[in-house]
Amino acid sequence: MAGEESALAVLLGALEGLTLEDFQEFKTKLSHVDVEGGWNIPGDALAEATRPSALAGCMGDSYGEDAAVDVAVRLFEEMNRRELAEKLLDEKVKAYKWKYKEHVAKELLRYQEGNSCLGENTSTGGPYTELSMARKPWSQRGGEPGDATWGCADTVTVRTLFKPDEGGRTPRVVVLVGAAGMGKTVTLRKVTAGWAEGTLCRQFDYVFCVDCRELSSSKEASVVELVSKCCPHRRTPPGWIWDKPEKILFILDGFEAMGLPLAQPKAELSSNPREAKPLGTTLLSLLKGTILPESTVLIATRPTALQSLGQCLGGERYVEILGFSPAAREEYFHRYFGSDNKAEVAFGFTRGNEVLYSLCVIPVMSWSVCTALEQELYKSRHLLECSRTATRMSTLCLSWLMKHGGRDAQRDLQQFLLQLCSLAADGIWKHKVLFEEKDIEDRGLNQPQLLSLFLNEQIWKEGPDHGKVYSFSHLHLQEFFAAMFYVLEDTDDTVGGPGTLAKDVNVLLESYGTSREDLNVTVRFLFGLANPKVTEHADEEIGCRILVQPREDLLRWLQMRRRDLSHPSEAVLIKELDTFHFLFEMNEKSFVQSALGCFMGVALQDARLTLYDQAALCFCIKQWAGLRSVTLRSCSFQQQQRCRKEPPTGFPGQSPRQEELHSPLHLLCLALGHPGSSLRSLRLQWCGLTEGDTNALGTLLATHPSLAHLELGDGALGDGGVRLLCAGLRQPDCRLQVLR
Incomplete structure (x- = not known):
């Protein structure tokens, strides 16, 4: 390694600078050295090493490079050549720092490969989405991350965690607070990776990460022992690092797992980093500053440990992880999928589902959603038939927790x-x-x-x-x-x-x-x-048994909804969009068929149909054998995008470019034209139809013989749109009787 070679080069340089007398004295002292675990240099080999280069090579071969440097430092001190000892030790410390950072980087990579559930790369240049963090609790501020109600002065990033406050005071202890799944561990890994890469926390020579969840069963330990567990081969750093505690950052993850009694008498605390004490006492000594008071500590904990922490600390800084802001949610989707097109499709679907989108403020929920939608997009080019509902995402998140x-x-x-x-x-x-x-x-x-x-x-x-x-x-x-x-x-x-x-x-x-x-x-x-797959998942993955009876209650309620209307003809129409949301959330075809069996049409007004709304509506329409009429008044459609180009599938004369555009009506017309549909009447009044929408309508006319009544109302179809409609009307399967 480069650092080790540099240390041996300095050793060689030091030997070459000795006088012949000092060189012989060094060899004499070396003949009496006994290194535990290493080979002592044989007398004849030592006698033959008449040049500094040969002697340095003998020492490296016999002791190993690290031990050879340690031996040389000791001998130089005995010879009262402290300047050579210090130079050699400094070089060894530099080499170790380089090697330790490399070790930290490898450990982070190993952790990431085994714990990639959040889809984040913690390296500085990798796909990491910045979490919203603030010094004051969210409860005091309200709103979502990124809302205008947030005070900019309270915003914290991984780069400003240790920034001095207005009075110029740098916090000694920073407490990172967040609920389960909020990204505390990912944030700590980001800080550590940034330090190892030289882009964050450059004021520290060493960063030692301690996972309290792995230590909770330990009985006694010293700070030195905790540090050694972070180091390669469990060897603590060389030199006098304890003499420069201001250059050390301790990171404690999962602090709540310790369950520590934090109110311990000061007399029981330790002041010696090498003294082994009960683990709780050692950690409290580090937190309260009786051990290495100039060092810095970064703690990650769930909110349940806050009160006890507040009683034992002073001058600490509390930073709350608030999750993903609206902008960060979209960024996370793009980083997760890599492909902008897929990311836009997935994010557009999620954004249209108010519940799902709102839950994505929690990083683990964003991961759950992306993971599920990635599977859907692998099977299909769009999310028209996506069955990954908010309930399924929530149960997936619950099992992860x-x-x-x-x-x-x-x-x-x-x-x-x-x-x-x-x-x-x-x-x-x-x-x-x-x-x-x-x-x-x-x-x-x-x-x-x-x-x-x-x-x-x-x-x-x-x-x-x-x-x-x-x-x-x-x-x-x-x-x-x-x-x-x-x-x-x-x-x-x-x-x-x-x-x-x-x-x-x-x-x-x-x-x-x-x-x-x-x-x-x-x-x-x-x-x-009430979905059977959710019930099965809850039983197998979470250990919860879900009752069957509520399914019958839900079905009866949907069937009897609006049955008290004075006009019987309206009782067979569904006028509430939430009905389709409920059935889509259930996502069981046989249940949907039973629930819709007593209805004959849908009539929606003044609805802005997001991709989620369209997916819910289209899913139900495809299971609705008795659907006779669809009326949409003053409704608008969010436009669907596809991940890949499709060949044209419409009636003759349809061009690939027109299919590629995908009008907002594309999804609805696909559902209305499914095999077995008995739709007779379609009314699209004041829905802002354009020339592009007539392509989908023309295809529906050409392939749906039962459609007899079509009202388009107040649209700007244009000459091209009229031609496309006429092309559909000329097809032999078109049976349209009324066009308005």
Whole structure:
């Protein structure tokens, strides 16, 4: 290696600078050296090494390059040639720093290959999406990452974590706070990778990363022992690094896993980095600065450890990871897919699903969505039939959290989730997003390892009467767990007390249908959880059993919806877009067919149909054998993009370029023209139709003999559009009777 060769070159230079007398003295002392684990230089070989180059080669061959330099330093000190000893030691330290950084880079690469679930490359030049971070808790500010309500002065990046404050004070301890799946570990790896590459934290000579989750079973350790676990061959750095603690950064990941009693008497703390103490005492000594007080510490922890940390630290800086801003979400999709075209298709679909897009503020949810949509795009060129609903993404995220939640995450999970879901549902009914400690204790949720996976902890009072409140990491996650409350099977240990919320799906549905529109997302998740594949995944991957009965309640509610209308003819029309959202979330063809069997048409008005809306509507239309009429008034369509060019598939005269454009009506016309469709009437009134839309309509006319009535209303079709419609009308399978 370059660093090692440089150290030996300095050794050779030092030997060449000795007088003949000093050279002989060095050889004499060398003959009495006994290196443990190495070969001593034989006497005849030492006698034959009459030149410095030969002697340096003998030492390297016999002791190894590192040990040879150590031996030379000691002998130079004994000879009172300290200037040579210091020069050689300095060179060895430089070589070790280079080798240590290389070791850190290799460890990061190994970690990334085994833990690539977030789709991020932590190297500085790699695909890393910047997370939104701020010094003040999100709860004090409101809004989403990137919103205008955020104060720019509070924004923190990986480059400004240790930036001096307004008073010029550099924080000694920086606490990185974030819920499970928010990207704390990825951020720490980014800091470490930047240091190893020389682009971040250049004020530090050494960065030592300690994973507290791997240490939680250890009994005693010294700081030196903790450092040695980070080093190649578990050898601590050479030289006097402890004399320059200001050049050391300690990174502690997963601090909450330690479960430390942080209120220890100062007399029990250590001041010697080589002294072995109980692990908790050693870490507290490092945090409180009784060991290496000039060193810097970066801690990553879930919110549950904040209160105890605040009691033992002083002068620390708290930085909260808030997740992906709207701009960062789009950037993440582009980095994940690589192909701009695929990224735009996937992000456009996700952006159209308000629930899914909102959940993507959580990095692990963005990864879940990208992973699932990547599989869909591998099978198809578009997301028209995408079955990756918000419920499936949420269950995928939940299983990820459980797998990465520590050793206790699977213990008593069923009972814990039942109580967590009860808490979520109670909060949804009462418009409550903050829960007090009593709410947690009454439900037996005070299990730190599990609780910290799902809830954020905040201190809401200071002083002796301090208290804590808890919230779900996102409102939609609370709504997801609220929906789970109605479908999870109770265990034998489940006990209902006074005031316990009843598991009555019909009450929830009736309330939504009459007065509680805010229950929309909860109801949508309820439909998604009734999907058989979701039920199977929950049982196998999470260990939760989901009841079958709610499926029947959901089907009956959809079939009876709007049955009390005074005009029977309107009772057979679906006028609410949410019906298609619910059925798409369920995503089971037989269920959709049963639910739509008693309806004959759809009539939507003033709807801006996103790609998600179109996917939901088209999915239902393709299962709807009894669909006779479709009426859209003052509706607009988000345009679909494809990942690859398709050959033309329409009626004669259709050009490849026109197919390539894909009008906004393309998806709807594909669904309406599916085999077995009995559509008779299509009304598109004041929908802003253009010449480009007539290509899809012409294809529908040419291939759909049952279509008898077409109203286009207030469109700007142009001469070209009229010609395309006429081309479709001339096809032999066209049976259109009315065109307006």
